[in-house]
Amino acid sequence: MRRPYAAWLAAAAVLLSACGGLSTSSPVRQGRDLGSVRENQVQVEANPVTPGSSPEQVVxxxxxxxxxxxxxxxVARSYLVPAQEGTWRPDSSVVVFTDDSALSITKSSPGSVTAMAKASARIDxxxxxxxxxxNSRVQVTFGLQRTPAGEWRISKMPDGFGTWLSESDATRLYDPFDIYYISATERRLxxxxxxxxxxxxxATRLxxxxxxxxxxxxSGAVRTMVPPGTRLAVDSVPIESGTAQVDLTATRIGSDPNQRQALGAQFLATVSQAPAVxxxxxxxxxxxxxxxxxxxPNADSLSALGFPTPTDxxxxxxxxxxTTLGNIDPLMLGDPADKPQTQPNRVLPTVAPGWAYLAMSPAGDEIAAVSGDRTQLTRWHGSTQLAVSTLGTQLTRPTFDSQGLLWVGGRAGAASKVWxxxxxxDPNxxxxxxxxxxxxxxLADRSIVSLRFAPDGQRVAIISTDRTGQNPHVQVVGVVRQPNGIPLALTEAPLALAxxxxxxxxxxxxxxxxLAVLGRxxxxxxxxxxxVPLGGPITAGPEIAxxxxxxxxxxxxxxxxxxxxGEVLIRAGNRWQGVGQGTDFLVPGR
Structure with missing residues (x-):
């Protein structure tokens, strides 16, 4: 998948490998260019309709x-009557089923065939x-009729029916891509x-x-510089010598230089994921x-457009x-020959017993914690403990956003809240x-388990359960802020995951x-x-009891x-390797 704006992640790589450290004896091999899109190199040809096929065989x-x-x-259109060939839209929806064994085709009545499958996903x-x-199942009934030559063809299918693909075919034919918007608070995609x-x-789809x-x-957390109602002036985005020509309808595009740069950045980051662009x-x-x-007129650099690479x-x-906090050198993590040692630092506080679930600000100058009974919130600036706030019950582990604001969830009375x-x-x-x-x-009727911010600070991922601790939801929402960056609300239409x-x-x-979600x-x-991607199949990491x-x-x-x-462990390939004993491991801004 091509992600030009996310390339900065690679530069932050810690020297880790499946064995825990970066080998200095093995040769370095060149991999795929950073940001390149996966090419579909496995070609599969479809079989045309066999004369004399039964209705079930046609479906x-x-x-x-x-x-x-x-x-x-x-070839797929050849299974349809001419009237259906022109109206069928294959990419209007995709049902992903587990494998061919999960698909059944049965004749439900003369001229009618029902297809059923165990589905794992849907692409709208x-x-x-x-x-x-x-264990989700989908079912579709097709109508069939004979052609003048006496052959069965599909004459009727449900409105909005697109395609059904096995998981392996969906992975081969489809890929995830990023559509980029502008943060409502800063020049960041x-x-x-x-x-x-x-x-x-x-390129046209993007x-x-x-x-x-x-x-x-x-909505309200990000913005787009594309004016409402803007469309492609022509029905495609041609590519010539590496340049994607995006011709838009003449809408009221502002002349403000910053807005035009942001518009160019959105299209460059989004459309350049297509091959050869x-x-x-x-x-x-x-x-x-x-x-x-x-x-x-060609835009080819996000930095030149005022969107430099974010820094870690x-x-x-x-x-x-x-009660002791100590710095850890991340370059030493995972090296079995050189176990990391905490390095006392005078600006770190002593955390009294009873304070738990620690978090650290992106700058490393603030640490927050909640009380063991999860009713109070406190923070330290340097080594100085600031005010203690009694908020409610069931407080989550606190978290900091990219602007250094401190967040926590919990219950206040009968409702869940976020503070x-x-x-x-001024703490005074x-x-x-x-x-x-x-x-x-x-979130009022849910119980908040965990919340963490994306690197951009405008999206937050939340785990919540029902009042009994069951039925977990993993959701992502945006943050609506005042012009000064102070939050007002979380957006009201969560993206549901996993x-x-x-x-x-x-x-x-x-x-x-x-996301990485601890669960089962x-x-x-x-x-x-x-x-857990923000769209796509979830994959399991190594077990950890x-x-x-x-x-x-x-x-x-x-x-x-x-x-x-009380163990802290780091992933080393498909296993876990000990870092040391400890109750909290704090990473800036995480």
């Missing part, structure tokens, strides 16, 4: 023909990937994940997705649209042992420094589009990290868990 052949590598679906017409709950078919027309506007779950040229009905920061926090992780602390306010001014509630009405997890205990963002799918399983909290020092390769036995 079965039609479903399988849609998995061919021909993105025009010519906007490219949104929805994982389905376990924020991605939303969509799945589109590989092949011709990908441009159209960007033109469709901000998704509901990010390295530059984007914007036009208004055939007239070049000049973008400040470019020497010609520079503060070192901290390990807590008893934020302006850490830049209670009116400005006390925790303030953030509007999140959709419905197959029956237990979700903690989570962390491993990159800008992927059934009671017979041991808790483990699950990699007793895992309670999770963070990372290096994306998914640097996952760190804390167990109920």
């Amino acid at each position: 079965s052949g039609f479903i399988r023909a849609a998995a061919a590598s021909d993105d025009q679906y010519q 017409g906007d490219g949104r990937y929805h994982e389905l709950p376990p 924020v991605p939303d994940v969509r799945w589109f078919p590989l092949g011709t027309g990908l 441009a159209r997705a960007l033109l469709s506007g901000v998704p509901d779950y990010l 390295s530059r984007v040229a914007l036009q208004l009905e055939g007239t070049d649209l000049q973008i400040p920061g470019t020497s010609d 926090p520079v503060a070192k992780p901290i390990l807590r042992r008893g 934020v602390v302006n850490t830049s306010a 001014d209670p009116a400005k420094s006390r925790p303030q509630p953030v509007q999140a009405g959709w 419905p197959s997890l029956t237990l979700a205990r903690d989570l962390v963002w491993v990159d800008d589009t992927t 799918k059934s009671t017979s399983q041991v808790v483990r990290p699950w990699l 007793g895992a309670q909290m999770i963070t990372t020092v290096n994306a998914e390769r640097g996952l760190v868990v804390t167990t109920d036995r």
